[in-house]
Amino acid sequence: MDKLMNLKLKVWRQDDADDVGRFEEYQADDISPDMSFLEMLDVVNEGLIGSGKEPIAFDSDCREGICGSCSMVINGTAHGGQKGTTACQLHMRHFSDGMTITIEPWRATAFPVHRDLVVDxxxxxxxxxxxxxxxxxxxxxxxxxxxxxxxxxxxxxxxxxxxxxxxxxxxxxxxxxxxxxxxxxxxxxxxxxxxxxxxxxxxxxxxxxxxxxxxxxxxxxxxxxxxxxxxxxxxxxxxxxxxxxxxxxxxxxx
Amino acid sequence: MDFITGIFKTSLGRKYVMAITGAGLFGFVVMHMLGNLLVFAGPAAINEYAAKLHALGPLLWVARIGLLGMVGLHIWSAIKLTSENREARTVEYDAAAEPVDAHRRGDIVAKFAARTMIFSGLIIAAFAFYHLAHFTWKVPQINGAGMEDFESYYVADDFTTPLAEGKEGKNHADVFKMIVTGFKVPAVSVFYVVAVGLLCFHLSHGLSAMFQSLGIKNKNIAPWMDRFAVGASALIFLGYISIPVSVLAAFIKIG
The missing domain is CATH 1.10.1060.10 (Alpha-helical ferredoxin)
Structure with a gap:
């Protein structure tokens, strides 16, 4: 297995549609390069739940790139920018150890943010x-x-x-x-x-x-x-x- | 929703307006350049051409009103579309686009010309107004040529001999002398070159996007449309700037 990665995440957190929202930083340690981007977020969320914090809310369903649920802007690019790939099919091997990843929700007036990375x-x-x-x-x-x-x-x-x-x-x-x-x-x-x-x-x-x-x-x-x-x-x-x-x-x- | 509201009150309809008026204005830009290039054929050629345009009478006014209408619709739809675009995203992304496949960045991020159409467009409109005041309304205060009055430049019927006393409508305007005197002022020429540069920058996006808005673009011909846009913009730029450059280099001079 390839070397595990340690990453820094800068994630948009917003409690509900009326909240102004803010960025929060998290450490994502021991991430396997073979994980999908959403699996990486699952790991981070497990840690958050373990320490009594609210997990990062994001949409996902099929996790095989056909349902259209996952929706996040990774480093300023919708779905992360791999050709023909949804965020759930994007693997962590495309990122490098020690890097900071910014994760934001879709930004559009017609897609109001429900919570964190979930938009309507x-x-x-x-x-x-x-x-x-x-x-x-x-x-x-x-x-x-x-x-x-x-x-x-x-x-x-x-x-x-x-x-x-x-x-x-x-x-x-x-x-x-x-x-x-x-x-x-x-x-x-x-x-x-x-x-x-x-x-x-x-x-x-x-x-x-x-x-x-x-x-x-x-x-x-x-x-x-x-x-x-x-x-x-x-x-x-x-x-x-x-x-x-x-x-x-x-x-x-x- | 009838046909008219379907055109003027919807996103796609306004893009049609944008594309059609844009195509019309492109036609004007080309014809105007070809006319201007007659300056290289000497005073008689361009002065005669100008006299012929003026002799069109009512037709000239039809063309002028048509152009003004196209400019008006083009600017109206641009402002309308741009303000809708601004409202459609009020919160910008914090991170600059850095896709995992770095080589795809150029495809994902909109080109500079596409992002700045409203600004290049409005500056061109401001320049066009100045340009009209300079050569059409002949406002002496703005020509920078020491209050030279273009209103006094007339030629005899041979289109070359200057007249000491001329009258609008009775004698032919000495367009050649206006061009040479006008562009002799370096600041005026520099402003002109910058404005034409912006126009061509504007066209390098607009000329290919208009085919898409009118629904006549597809992957087979898109590369040719993009080449046409860049090629036509470059030719227009060279054609227009050749005149102030030639005047400043004294390649075109009076007498």
Whole structure:
């Protein structure tokens, strides 16, 4: 086994949404390089609990990079900055012994901090509720090949559908814009036949909800794409811009 | 939500406004540069070109109002979008971005030109106002050329012979003499070069971002759009600054 590491953590602590919050420093000793970032935090929390202190609150669920729960800005970078990786899949071997790691929550007006590193991401749910779905008849399972979908389009739709809604795009964007998320959702459904009936209404309603939630605008910096753990392409934002324009011309109203 | 509110009251709509007016203003910047470069063809060429523009009459006013409208919409959407962006993140990150893969830092952190669009834009707007006062409204107090009155620079119908007495609307303006006298003042030329530099810095981001806002960018053509943005900005910079540089180097002079 590789040599254990001793690290210094500078972590954002905030008791609740109304608290002003502050940074606190902790020592993380005897950390295995094979631990994930969240496992390292678990170890630190065990220590905190042992000494009667409040553990650091953070979101996590699957810990295998597909649920989109974990959300922290590690050294100023959403999910830590390894290509296509969530914080739970980021291993401590990427850090060096003795280094100080700053851990902050997602910072966006639309994502208010609940506690410590936990932010309220229900803004994404409300955007989804405005059109991130398709309406189909329920009943017996349709034949697998009843609706033909071309391979190219289904591949592209699946690329967009990879979005796990973690919010790293918002966290990384200098404008706290949610465009990559919304673009992935709009593109995914606009590319497949099942998404056609609500295509225009979806684009108009989801964009409007995104604006109402108080997310910023796109400056085409590419930061979102660079931190996205699912490597959602900036191309989808261009596609969303087309979809929205098309919907305005075709429908003009929600 | 109808079509108009869909354009002017939403994030994506305002980005369309930004991109379309930006493209229009880029067109003006190119045409204005090509016109200005006629200074290298001598006094007759540029004075005749200016006279022809003035002879357009009502059409000239249509162009001027169109340009003013585009500038207004461009600035309005810029201020609107920027203030929304500021409100969208009121608490900044404490740590500077240092990704575990250090080589990815350049992709993760927004480029300087992208982060400063509002500032480069507003300074360019201020310069444009000064530039109009300098050469269009011919305010003698700001030309720095010892109160030279550009209002008195007129040429005869051959576009070269200076007239001692001329009248706006009756005689042709001596644009060549205005350019040479104007840029002979080093401070004016330096300010001009800095402003054009900022404009090209602004364009180096804007010219590629506008394709994205209009939904016509993708990974296959994005590298070409980025090259176009940088290449066009560089050419525009060289084209514009060649004039004050040539005047200061006495390559272009009167007589």
């Amino acid at each position: 991401r229900t803004a994404f749910d409300r955007i989804q509720q405005k059109g991130g779905f398709i309406s189909v008849r329920t009943g017996s399972v349709p034949d697998a090949n009843a609706i033909p979908v071309s391979k190219d389009e289904s591949d592209l739709a699946m690329d967009a559908a990879q979005c796990i809604g973690c919010g790293a795009c918002v966290a990384a964007c200098k404008n706290a814009s949610a465009m990559l998320f919304v673009a992935a959702k709009i593109s995914h459904l606009s590319l497949v036949p099942q998404g056609q009936p609500e295509r225009e209404r979806r684009a108009l309603a989801m964009v409007k909800q995104m604006d109402d939630e108080g997310f910023g605008n796109c400056t085409v910096t590419g930061s979102c794409e660079a931190v996205c753990p699912k490597e959602i392409s900036l191309d989808f934002i261009a596609r969303m811009n087309r979809e929205y324009g098309r919907a305005l011309i075709k429908k003009g109203t929600i």
